[in-house]
Amino acid sequence: MTLIKKPVTGMKDILPDEMELRDYLIAIIKKTYRSYGFTPIKTPAAEHIGNLLSSQGGENEKLIFKILKRGEKLNLNNVDKELDLTDMGLRYDLTLPLARYFAANSSKLPMPFKALQIGSVFRADRPQKGRYRQFTQCDIDIIGDASEFAEIELLLAAASVLSKICPENKFFIRLNNREILKAMSEYAGFISDKLSDVFIILDKMDKIGLAGVQKELIESGCDEKSTSKYTGLLQKLSESKDISKTGDLLKKELEGFINEEVVDSFIFTSEIVNNCKSLDFDIVFDPSLVRGMGYYTGTVFEISMDGFSGSVAGGGRYDKMIGKFTGTDTPACGFSIGFERIIAILCDSGFKIPSLNEKTAFLYEKGIDRKILSDILREAEAERTDGKTVLVSSMNKNKKFQKEQLNKQGYTDFREFYREELKR
Amino acid sequence: MTLIKKPVTGMKDILPDEMELRDYLIAIIKKTYRSYGFTPIKTPAAEHIGNLLSSQGGENEKLIFKILKRGEKLNLNNVDKELDLTDMGLRYDLTLPLARYFAANSSKLPMPFKALQIGSVFRADRPQKGRYRQFTQCDIDIIGDASEFAEIELLLAAASVLSKICPENKFFIRLNNREILKAMSEYAGFISDKLSDVFIILDKMDKIGLAGVQKELIESGCDEKSTSKYTGLLQKLSESKDISKTGDLLKKELEGFINEEVVDSFIFTSEIVNNCKSLDFDIVFDPSLVRGMGYYTGTVFEISMDGFSGSVAGGGRYDKMIGKFTGTDTPACGFSIGFERIIAILCDSGFKIPSLNEKTAFLYEKGIDRKILSDILREAEAERTDGKTVLVSSMNKNKKFQKEQLNKQGYTDFREFYREELKR
Numbered sequence: 019m020t021l022i023k024k025p026v027t028g029m030k031d032i033l034p035d036e037m038e039l040r041d042y043l044i045a046i047i048k049k050t051y052r053s054y055g056f057t058p059i060k061t062p063a064a065e066h067i068g069n070l071l072s073s074q075g076g077e078n079e080k081l082i083f084k085i086l087k088r089g090e091k092l093n094l095n096n097v098d099k100e101l102d103l104t105d106m107g108l109r110y111d112l113t114l115p116l117a118r119y120f121a122a123n124s125s126k127l128p129m130p131f132k133a134l135q136i137g138s139v140f141r142a143d144r145p146q147k148g149r150y151r152q153f154t155q156c157d158i159d160i161i162g163d164a165s166e167f168a169e170i171e172l173l174l175a176a177a178s179v180l181s182k183i184c185p186e187n188k189f190f191i192r193l194n195n196r197e198i199l200k201a202m203s204e205y206a207g208f209i210s211d212k213l214s215d216v217f218i219i220l221d222k223m224d225k226i227g228l229a230g231v232q233k234e235l236i237e238s239g240c241d242e243k244s245t246s247k248y249t250g251l252l253q254k255l256s257e258s259k260d261i262s263k264t265g266d267l268l269k270k271e272l273e274g275f276i277n278e279e280v281v282d283s284f285i286f287t288s289e290i291v292n293n294c295k296s297l298d299f300d301i302v303f304d305p306s307l308v309r310g311m312g313y314y315t316g317t318v319f320e321i322s323m324d325g326f327s328g329s330v331a332g333g334g335r336y337d338k339m340i341g342k343f344t345g346t347d348t349p350a351c352g353f354s355i356g357f358e359r360i361i362a363i364l365c366d367s368g369f370k371i372p373s374l375n376e377k378t379a380f381l382y383e384k385g386i387d388r389k390i391l392s393d394i395l396r397e398a399e400a401e402r403t404d405g406k407t408v409l410v411s412s413m414n415k416n417k418k419f420q421k422e423q424l425n426k427q428g429y430t431d432f433r434e435f436y437r438e439e440l441k442r
Numbered sequence: 443m444t445l446i447k448k449p450v451t452g453m454k455d456i457l458p459d460e461m462e463l464r465d466y467l468i469a470i471i472k473k474t475y476r477s478y479g480f481t482p483i484k485t486p487a488a489e490h491i492g493n494l495l496s497s498q499g500g501e502n503e504k505l506i507f508k509i510l511k512r513g514e515k516l517n518l519n520n521v522d523k524e525l526d527l528t529d530m531g532l533r534y535d536l537t538l539p540l541a542r543y544f545a546a547n548s549s550k551l552p553m554p555f556k557a558l559q560i561g562s563v564f565r566a567d568r569p570q571k572g573r574y575r576q577f578t579q580c581d582i583d584i585i586g587d588a589s590e591f592a593e594i595e596l597l598l599a600a601a602s603v604l605s606k607i608c609p610e611n612k613f614f615i616r617l618n619n620r621e622i623l624k625a626m627s628e629y630a631g632f633i634s635d636k637l638s639d640v641f642i643i644l645d646k647m648d649k650i651g652l653a654g655v656q657k658e659l660i661e662s663g664c665d666e667k668s669t670s671k672y673t674g675l676l677q678k679l680s681e682s683k684d685i686s687k688t689g690d691l692l693k694k695e696l697e698g699f700i701n702e703e704v705v706d707s708f709i710f711t712s713e714i715v716n717n718c719k720s721l722d723f724d725i726v727f728d729p730s731l732v733r734g735m736g737y738y739t740g741t742v743f744e745i746s747m748d749g750f751s752g753s754v755a756g757g758g759r760y761d762k763m764i765g766k767f768t769g770t771d772t773p774a775c776g777f778s779i780g781f782e783r784i785i786a787i788l789c790d791s792g793f794k795i796p797s798l799n800e801k802t803a804f805l806y807e808k809g810i811d812r813k814i815l816s817d818i819l820r821e822a823e824a825e826r827t828d829g830k831t832v833l834v835s836s837m838n839k840n841k842k843f844q845k846e847q848l849n850k851q852g853y854t855d856f857r858e859f860y861r862e863e864l865k866r
Binding site: 020021022023024025026029030031032033034037038040045046048052053054055057058059060061062063064065066068069072083084085087092094097099100103104106108118119120121123126127128130132138140142152161165167170171174178233242267286289290293294335341342344345377379384388391392396397402405406408409410411412423424427 | 444445446447448449450453454455456457458461462464465472474476477478479481482483484485486487488489490493496498507508509510512515518521522523524527528530532542543545546547550551552554556562564568576587589591594595598602651669710713714717730766767768769799801803806808810812816817820823829830832834836840847848851
C-alpha cells in the first residue's frame with residue numbers, strides 16, 4: 019500500500035524559502051518584544067475540552083479539533099453524543115491557554131506578568147486560499163495591570179515590531195473601547211438584548227459603510243429613531259479628527275451613559291502613544307471597531323497597513339477571563355500580530371531576507387581520496403566557526419546546472435576539489 | 443462554573459526561565475545546523491491516520507492521539523471500532539512527516555535535501571517524571587545521498603551542536619549497522635523469525651550485561667549453541683578497541699554473511715569522523731546498539747555523554763521509508779537530538795544562560811505627569827534601539843522588594859522617576 023503524500027486537509031507543508039522568512043520574522047519579533055521586558059512562555063497545544071467550550075472563544079468554539087479519549091475512558095458501546103468521546107481539544111487561540119497558565123502558575127510569575135507567546139493554533143475552518151487549519155499566532159499580553167499603561171506598552175511594542183518587519187508600509191492604529199460602544203448603544207436607545215446584534219452589524223462598517231449599517235440595523239428590528247440617533251453620532255465622531263476634541267465630544271454626547279474617567283483614560287492612551295512614537299504611524303479613534311471575541315471588556319485596537327485591507331494586528335483588554343479560572347478577576351490586556359497575514363503580504367511583495375552571512379559550497383569529486391575529504395571537512399568546519407555557512411557536497415555530472423541550483427539557494431562562492439589534488 | 447487550571451494530563455506549562463533556556467538552545471542549534479547547509483522546514487502537527495499506523499512508528503503507534511472526525515464524516519449511530527471515528531492523529535515523531543513532505547514536495551526541493559526540523563511531537567505515554575505527552579524534537583536529515591557522506595555530515599554536525607551546548611561534558615558516539623546486526627545473527631545460526639526478538643534482547647545490553655543477554659536469549663527459545671556463538675562474537679568485538687582492527691575482525695568472522703563493502707563503508711565513516719573532529723569526543727563501534735524503530739536499514743548511531751545514562755542523541759539510515767509514499771526507494775539518513783533530555787541535564791546542573799544584553803528597569807511613581815511619562819517611554823524606546831532591554835513599570839509601595847524581584851529576573855540597573863520631577 020502506498021501512503022498519502024499530501025498533508026491533511028487544510029494544513030500546510032512549509033517549504034524552505036517560506037520557513038527562512040518565518041524564522042527571520044520570529045527572530046525580529048522575539049528580540050523586539052524581549053527588549054520591552056516580555057518573557058517567552060509555552061502552553062500545551064491541547065486544552066481541556068471544558069475550558070475550550072466555556073464561551074470564551076466565540077465562533078471559534080465551533081471549529082475545535084477534538085481529541086479522542088483513550089483506553090478505558092473511551093467506551094464505544096455507549097456513545098450518545100460527541101462529547102462522550104473527547105476530553106480535550108487543540109487550542110484555537112493563545113489567549114485562553116494563557117489565562118489558564120496564569121491561573122495555574124501565578125505564584126511563580128512576576129506581577130505584572132508580561133508574556134510573549136508564539137505558537138500554532140488550530141481551527142477547522144473551511145479550507146480556502148491563504149487560510150489554514152493550523153497557523154501561527156504571535157501574542158503579547160500584560161496581566162495584572164489595570165491601568166492604561168498596559169495598552170500603551172502593547173501598542174508601542176507592536177508598532178515597533180511592525181515598523182521593523184515592514185519598514186516601507188505606513189500603518190495606522192485604530193482604537194475603540196467596549197464601554198464606549200455600550201454607552202453609544204444605550205445613548206441611541208437600543209434595548210440591551212440587542213447589544214450583540216448591533217455590534218455584529220457595526221463591525222461591518224468597513225465593508226458596507228454607514229448607510230449599510232443603518233439599513234441592516236433597521237432590518238434586524240431596531241427602531242428608526244434610535245438607529246438614526248446612533249448613525250448620527252457615528253457620523254459626528256468619524257468627522258472629528260483631533261483626538262482630544264473627540265474626547266470632549268464623547269463626554270458631552272454620552273453624558274449619563276458613561277463614566278468620564280473611561281473617556282479620559284481612553285484619550286490619555288491615544289495621546290501618550292501619539293507623543294511617544296518615534297515611528298511614522300497614525301493613531302485614530304474608530305467608533306465602528308468592535309472585534310469579534312466576546313471576552314473583551316475595555317479598550318480594543320487594531321493595526322491596519324496602507325495598501326492592505328483588513329488588519330495586520332489586533333487585541334484588547336479582557337479583565338474577566340482569568341477570574342473564570344481563579345474566581346477572582348485579574349486585569350489583562352493582549353495584542354496579537356497577524357503573523358500569517360504578514361507572511362502573505364511579504365511573500366506577495368517579493369520581499370527578500372537580508373543575507374546575513376556568506377554561503378560557500380565545497381564541491382568534491384566522487385571517489386576522492388579519504389585524506390583529501392578529511393581535509394575538506396576540516397576546512398569547512400573551520401570556516402563555519404568563523405560564522406560562514408559551508409555546504410559540502412559531491413559534484414554532479416552537470417556541474418554547471420548544480421551550481422545554478424545552489425546559486426538559487428544563496429550559495430555565491432564555490433570551491434572545487436578533484437580526485438587528483440592538483441587539478442583544482 | 444470555574445474552569446480547570448492545570449494543563450491536560452501529561453502536558454506541561456513552560457515557565458519563563460525554562461523557556462529562556464529553550465530559546466537559547468534552539469538558537470544555537472539552528473545557527474549551527476544552518477552553517478552546514480541544513481534548511482529549516484515545517485510539517486503540520488497532524489497526519490493522516492493511515493500514514494501514522496503504517497508500521498513505520500513501532501511502539502509509538504500505540505501512543506497516537508487521534509483526532510475526532512468532523513461534520514458529516516462523524517457518524518455516531520454506526521460506531522463499530524475506534525478507527526470509524528478518526529481520520530487523522532497528532533504526529534509521534536518528525537521522521538514520518540518528513541518522508542511524506544519529501545514525497546509531496548520533492549520537485550521543489552534541492553537534491554540531496556538537507557532538512558532541519560524543530561517541533562512538537564505527541565505521545566500518549568504513561569505520565570512520569572521528566573517524560574511529557576508533548577515534547578520538542580530536533581532533527582536533521584539528509585535525503586537523496588546513498589553514500590556514507592550523509593552519515594559523516596550528520597555526525598559532525600550533531601557533535602558540533604552538542605559541543606556548543608554542553609562544552610563541559612565529554613561525549614562519545616556509538617555506531618552500529620543493521621546489516622552487521624543481521625549478519626551477526628545469521629552467523630550465530632539464529633532462525634530469521636527470531637531476529638526481532640534477538641534485537642530487543644541485545645538492546646538491553648547496557649542494563650543487563652552480556653550474561654543477562656545470554657540468559658534472556660536462551661529463555662526466549664534460542665538454542666544454546668547459537669547463543670554462545672553469538673555472545674562469543676559480541677565479547678570479541680567489545681574487546682577490540684581499534685576501529686580498523688574491528689573492521690578486519692568483522693570481515694573475517696562474518697565472511698559469507700555480509701558484503702565486505704558494508705564493513706568497509708562503516709569503518710570509513712568512523713575513521714573520517716574521527717579524523718575530522720576538532721572536538722573532544724570518542725567514536726566507538728557498539729555491537730549491541732540496535733535502536734528501537736523498525737525503519738532503520740543501515741547505520742545506526744547514538745551519542746552518550748559522560749555522567750549521564752542513556753543517550754542524548756540518536757539516529758540512523760532509513761532507505762525504505764520514502765518509497766512507501768512514492769513507490770521508489772530514496773536513500774535517507776537522520777539524526778535527532780534529545781532536546782528534552784538536554785534541557786533536563788542543563789536544568790539539573792544549574793546551567794546559567796550567558797547574559798546577552800544589559801537589562802534596565804525604569805520605575806515610575808503612579809500618577810506621574812503625562813509629560814514625564816512620555817519622556818520616560820521615549821527614553822526607553824531609544825535605549826531599546828541600542829540593543830538594551832528596558833522594562834518600564836510603575837513603582838510598588840514596597841520598592842525594595844520590587845527591586846529584589848526584578849533582580850531575580852536579571853534587571854541589574856534601576857532608574858526611578860517621581861511625580862515631582864526633581865525628586866529622583
